[in-house]
Amino acid sequence: xxxxxxxxxxxxxxxxxxxxxxxxxxxxxxxxxxxxxxxxxxxxxxxxxxxxxxxxxxxxxxxxxxxxxxxxxxxxxxxxxxxxxxxxxxxxxxxxxxxxxxxxxxxxxxxxxxxxxxxxxxxxxxxxxxxxxxxxxxxxxxxxxxxxxxxxxxxxxxxxxxxxxxxxxxxxxxxxxxxxxxxxxxxxxxxxxxxxxxxxxxxxxxxxxxxxxxxxxxxxxxxxxxxxxxxxxxxxxxxxxxxxxxxxxxxxxxxxxxxxxxxxxxxxxxxxxxxxxxxxxxxxxxxxxxxxxxxxxxxxxxxxxxxxxxxxxxxxxxxxxxxxxxxxxxxxxxxxxxxxxxxxxxxxxxxxxxxxxxxxxxxxxxxxxxxxxxxxxxxxxxxxxxxxxxxxxxxxxxxxxxxxxxxxxxxxxxxxxxxxxxxxxxxxxxxxxxxxxxxxxxxxxxxxxxxxxxxxxxxxxxxxxxxxxxxxxxxxxxxxxxxxxxxxxxxxxxxxxxxxxxxxxxxxxxxxxxxxxxxxxxxxxxxxxxxxxxxxxxxxxxxxxxxxxxxxxxxxxxxxxxxxxxxxxxxxxxxxxxxxxxxxxxxxxxxxxxxxxxxxxxxxxxxxxxxxxxxxxxxxxxxxxxxxxxxxxxxxxxxxxxxxxxxxxxxxxxxxxxxxx
Numbered sequence: 001x002x003x004x005x006x007x008x009x010x011x012x013x014x015x016x017x018x019x020x021x022x023x024x025x026x027x028x029x030x031x032x033x034x035x036x037x038x039x040x041x042x043x044x045x046x047x048x049x050x051x052x053x054x055x056x057x058x059x060x061x062x063x064x065x066x067x068x069x070x071x072x073x074x075x076x077x078x079x080x081x082x083x084x085x086x087x088x089x090x091x092x093x094x095x096x097x098x099x100x101x102x103x104x105x106x107x108x109x110x111x112x113x114x115x116x117x118x119x120x121x122x123x124x125x126x127x128x129x130x131x132x133x134x135x136x137x138x139x140x141x142x143x144x145x146x147x148x149x150x151x152x153x154x155x156x157x158x159x160x161x162x163x164x165x166x167x168x169x170x171x172x173x174x175x176x177x178x179x180x181x182x183x184x185x186x187x188x189x190x191x192x193x194x195x196x197x198x199x200x201x202x203x204x205x206x207x208x209x210x211x212x213x214x215x216x217x218x219x220x221x222x223x224x225x226x227x228x229x230x231x232x233x234x235x236x237x238x239x240x241x242x243x244x245x246x247x248x249x250x251x252x253x254x255x256x257x258x259x260x261x262x263x264x265x266x267x268x269x270x271x272x273x274x275x276x277x278x279x280x281x282x283x284x285x286x287x288x289x290x291x292x293x294x295x296x297x298x299x300x301x302x303x304x305x306x307x308x309x310x311x312x313x314x315x316x317x318x319x320x321x322x323x324x325x326x327x328x329x330x331x332x333x334x335x336x337x338x339x340x341x342x343x344x345x346x347x348x349x350x351x352x353x354x355x356x357x358x359x360x361x362x363x364x365x366x367x368x369x370x371x372x373x374x375x376x377x378x379x380x381x382x383x384x385x386x387x388x389x390x391x392x393x394x395x396x397x398x399x400x401x402x403x404x405x406x407x408x409x410x411x412x413x414x415x416x417x418x419x420x421x422x423x424x425x426x427x428x429x430x431x432x433x434x435x436x437x438x439x440x441x442x443x444x445x446x447x448x449x450x451x452x453x454x455x456x457x458x459x460x461x462x463x464x465x466x467x468x469x470x471x472x473x474x475x476x477x478x479x480x481x482x483x484x485x486x487x488x489x490x491x492x493x494x495x496x497x498x499x500x501x502x503x504x505x506x507x508x509x510x511x512x513x514x515x516x517x518x519x520x521x522x523x524x525x526x527x528x529x530x531x532x533x534x535x536x537x538x539x540x541x542x543x544x545x546x547x548x549x550x551x552x553x554x555x556x557x558x559x560x561x562x563x564x565x566x567x568x569x570x571x572x573x574x575x576x577x578x579x580x581x582x583x584x585x586x587x588x589x590x591x592x593x594x595x596x597x598x599x600x601x602x603x604x605x606x607x608x609x610x611x612x613x614x615x616x617x618x619x620x621x622x623x624x625x626x627x628x629x630x631x632x633x634x635x636x637x638x639x640x641x642x643x644x645x646x647x648x649x650x651x652x653x654x655x656x657x658x659x660x661x
Contacts, residue, residue: 001144001574002604006046007088007105010075013039015640020630022606027627029598030606031614033648034632036243039641040608044579047153050089050104051140053119058229060222067115070108077639084109093143094573100124104140144574152567152602153577189214192467210466213459220456227449234442241435248428263413270409277402284395287388305378324354467491501569502528508565513537516557516592535562553589560593564601575604582613594618599625611648619647 003022008014020043022030034040048056054066074085086107092099100123108117121128121136131139192210249264330336331347506526513523523545525538537545537558550558567574578601582590594614598605599622607614614622629647634640 001094002092003047003575003577003606004090004092004101005088006043006050007086007090008043008046009087009107010082010085011046011087012042012073012075013077013634013639013641014042014643015075015077015638018643020643021628022604023627024604025627027625028600028603028605029622029625029627030604031622031626031629031647032606032608032632033611033614033629034608034641035610035634038632038634040610040632041579042641043608044153044577046087047089047577050087050106051144052146053106053117053137055137055141055146058226058233060226060229070115070117071110074108074110075640083111102143152572152574189463192463206466206469210463213463213466217456217459217463220452220459224449224452224456227445227452230445231442231449234438234445238435238438238442241431241438245428245431245435248424248431251424266409266413270406270413273402273406273409277399277406280395280398280402284392284399287392287395290388327354498530502530505565505569508568509561512564512568513558513561515596516561516589517554553586556585557589557592560597564597567602573603575606576602577606577608579608580610580613582609590618591621594622598622614647 002024005022006020007017008019009017020032024030032040032043045056054061054063057066057069070085074082076082084107086105088103088105090101090103092101094100103120103122105120106117107120108115119136121140128136128139193214327350330338331342506528509526510523513526514521517523521540523537524540524542527536527538527544528534535547537547537550539545547555547558567576578598582593585593590613598607629645631644631646631648633642633644635642
């Protein structure tokens with residue numbers, strides 16, 4: 001696939017009609033430069049919108065939300081308000097041995113409370129007729145699946161998502177989607193449904209449960225996809241608020257002097273204290289889910305321990321009976337001689353005591369426990385009375401102290417806020433409030449996603465068990481028997497295919513990671529769990545290198561190499577669009593990506609960068625691989641961006657394909 005051009009008309013910051021020619025001219029890289037807020041991400045947004053329409057915003061976005069989005073993306077910077085906008089994409093796509101040229105244009109008009117959208121799709125200069133117009137959306141999705149495009153058209157946030165220290169969420173989905181394994185799952189599901197519909201007698205209940213399980217799984221997949229899209233969108237919003245807070249904070253530092261410096265120091269301390277509080281709360285929750293509840297009932301624990309101890313001494317009851325018999329003999333014979341004057345009330349008290357002691361032997365109820373089990377229970381009870389209680393007290397004390405410390409810091413921050421830079425400080429406070437709200441919303445949606453993924457995992461396990469039960473059944477004949485054998489073969493095929501593809505992915509990743517990190521044999525192998533897709537790097541000496549042990553730059557390189565390896569292993573010939581790829585890297589790793597990744601990532605690589613990412617030094621290194629470049633020039637007075645040839649004013653006269661209306 002080759003992206004030939006992007007057409008924008010009154011879209012976002014772009015006023016009028018503008019076109020970027022993207023056809024590589026002997027070199028693979030097309031460089032687009034623009035400062036923050038000039039419209040680089042808008043270009044990536046336009047590509048996704050042209051191809052996927054409403055699906056570009058998420059899996060389950062309501063039509064009303066989509067129309068509101070389209071209305072807001074109409075340019076508003078001119079003297080006269082615009083009511084119409086469009087995005088278009090022209091590209092070549094090879095099908096079999098034939099290359100076809102497609103032009104997709106998405107135009108919309110806002111009138112009153114309605115937004116009317118029109119999709120136009122051409123193939124080789126004529127409207128597509130082989131597919132009904134109402135199915136053009138689906139045709140584009142099949143041509144370039146949205147899930148695949150996310151790994152070819154991505155921004156720095158995608159790299160950050162893969163580079164984080166937690167599990168590789170989404171890597172499994174990417175592997176199964178990119179490498180075609182989901183097709184095998186679909187075939188197995190279809191076979192399971194076929195077997196379910198042909199089941200008879202006692203198997204009918206299991207068959208009905210299987211069909212219900214499939215329906216629930218489809219609904220759960222939709223929920224997971226929707227929540228995943230929501231999480232991605234909220235991550236983007238959260239990142240935007242983070243950037244705003246950072247920008248305002250920089251202004252505050254430059255304008256506020258010592259007060260601003262003091263505030264930043266206090267904020268750093270507050271963030272550290274909040275992190276400590278979060279870690280101790282997590283540990284306290286883990287204790288609460290374990291032995292801590294027993295520590296809240298020390299008398300009950302003691303009684304249980306005594307009962308266990310007594311259950312381990314089967315001679316206790318015999319000793320008690322002997323004692324009672326000896327007491328009766330002593331009462332009858334007075335031997336040995338009693339010095340005190342024992343009355344009937346004394347003997348009655350002693351008898352009641354022995355009766356009560358005998359009745360309290362609840363340990364007999366636990367005599368069925370094996371000695372090893374009793375020892376294990378005793379050890380856990382000792383842990384409750386010892387370490388667990390003490391640890392809980394320490395955690396509670398730490399939490400109380402840290403909460404007081406946090407309250408003091410908040411007060412100090414409030415006092416530091418009163419020293420100058422009032423307007424900037426007010427803006428900073430507002431940005432931080434918005435950031436906190438976005439963070440809370442993101443965490444809540446991530447929690448919803450985890451619950452949905454757990455539900456999906458549970459349904460998948462149940463579905464697999466039902467499929468295995470169906471495959472193992474041998475009483476069916478004819479086509480049912482054949483379907484069972486095919487299902488068994490498909491299951492083995494999926495396992496072998498996954499092993500093969502993971503082996504290819506690992507080899508591709510190791511090669512690319514070492515190539516980018518500029519350390520020969522820094523990583524000798526990588527282990528990818530075939531169930532969870534968690535990754536562990538292996539060095540030349542066979543030692544494990546967990547992702548969390550890598551430097552910040554190496555984590556970014558890890559994410560870039562993984563995306564590169566996935567794209568390579570997928571076998572799809574798609575161009576790369578990379579938005580702000582170097583923002584989180586140091587100079588050494590930036591140089592590595594410029595020299596080793598951009599020129600080789602794909603046959604066409606469109607890099608959207610600021611002048612601080614690809615600066616003059618890196619530009620000199622990249623230029624031998626640059627076909628041509630553009631500069632996004634934002635005019636504050638017009639509130640509009642114009643596309644000009646050259647990278648930040650370096651016009652070389654080679655951009656004759658640039659058109660501007």
